[in-house]
Amino acid sequence: MINQFEVMETIKMIQEEKLDIRTITMGISLRDCSDADGEAARRKIYDKITRYAANLVKIGEDIEKEYGIPIIHKRISVTPISLIAESCDEEDYVKFAKTLDAAAEAVGVNFIGGFSALVHKGYTSGDRKLIRSIPLALSTTQKVCSSVNVASTKAGINMDAVAEMGQVIKEAAELTAADGGLACAKLVVFANVPEDNPFMAGAFHGIGEPECVINVGISGPGTVKSALEKVKGADFGTVAETIKKTAFKITRMGQLVAQEASRRLGVSFGILDLSLAPTPAIGDSVAHILEEMGLERCGTHGTTAALAMLNDAVKKGGTMASSYVGGLSGAFTPVSEDAGMIDAVVKGALSIDKLEAMTCVCSVGLDMIVVPGSTKAETLSAIIADETAIGVVNNKTTAVRIIPAPGKNVGDVVEFGGLLGSGPVMAVNPFGSEAFIKRGGRIPAPIHSLRN
């Protein structure tokens, strides 16, 4: 029999350390929903999503109850809509976003991702229309998430798209000015986007994916932090070993839930995403793990090294625990969604520049960062260019989810509510990048011999 200590450890992890399954995301291919008639395409999209995902929420809740482990989100990702919508001759894709929103509402999921376009090498006409529709689509829907991949290691950086995304973000912020620019929290700009990521806002169902698939994202920063509290002062070998063991346990639980969900839904299991995803709740912070390692505040010198080690140890421990690992897998550093990060910004310990450095060694990028509403579109584009360059050159995924909150300045705090948390407005570099962004074109793919 399982011993008492193990039972109590599991229960403590769930109850006190906020261990949970962050998301069960059902990926649904919409490739058979294209139609020359936009209305017909939307009908097919709605019918297919509501048919495949009819039981998703119910089965998620059943598993939650039987295993006693909270499953925070049940979500859906779909084929990038630019690929589906471009068969019709409509100019405006907002109606497609509304269809996704209605389908998500009907099946009871809280987000649906895939209002997306992949333009790392260039635009098709559908990509262009989709990107132009993003600000209105995100400001007139509740549950739709959007992502645009503007760069890849093999293709380089599409600087036309980078320039346009700066404008799109500005426009989306202005359309939702009353909510602090909330639409931007549902929009991610990527380099090397993964096709099987279960986490929002960047989830979509890639074109190499099967008809329908279950991807699961795990979490557990609180569990890692409390494991580290038990090895105070020990050397880094011990710290890495402790993180690995904890990540292994968390991931095994995720694997169990993923297999169970895919079996009950009759859908193949795709991947487990081994991410430490924080929430604004106390005791669920990645920043606090870094501080537990001995940093006075997240963002001070040593933060990048601490994060690099954390990220690596999580992957090492988690990989052995799951048969298929994918998605973003690593530690997330979304500022507004992490109590420790928010604190670090407010105390002046953490800047955008340091976050950018941190993204070289962790899983995503500049995530949920609020900047002054007066930030120029070109500056946003330049921030995206920097971040995508890190991804492209280092052969990793990077992303930008940035919110130029209208009317807000450094020192203000923007409340988004719920899991999106509250974002202190961070300073951007006051010097311009207009002429750089205006050039347009494509930054060539980097060479990968002669590595220095």
Added chain:
Amino acid sequence: MRAVITVIGKDKVGIIAGVSAILANCNVNILDISQTTMQDIFTMITLVDISKMSVGFSELSDRLEEKGKELGLEIKAQHEDIFNSMHRI
């Protein structure tokens, strides 16, 4: 199919009676019980066989939870697999 039922809280009269009455009503067989008191906190871990259970899992879980509220304790039923997967390779 087996499940683990955990009871955590302040010790008092009638905990085992209360829990086992619910289990008997649901046709759940008790395989093993262990209990300890750690730092004044009473913990009881029960391994049960639910393969012939007469109600659904969530029904059992709700009844136990309700009993827990009545006794001022935390009572949880969880499928055994979660512990096995976490602690056994």
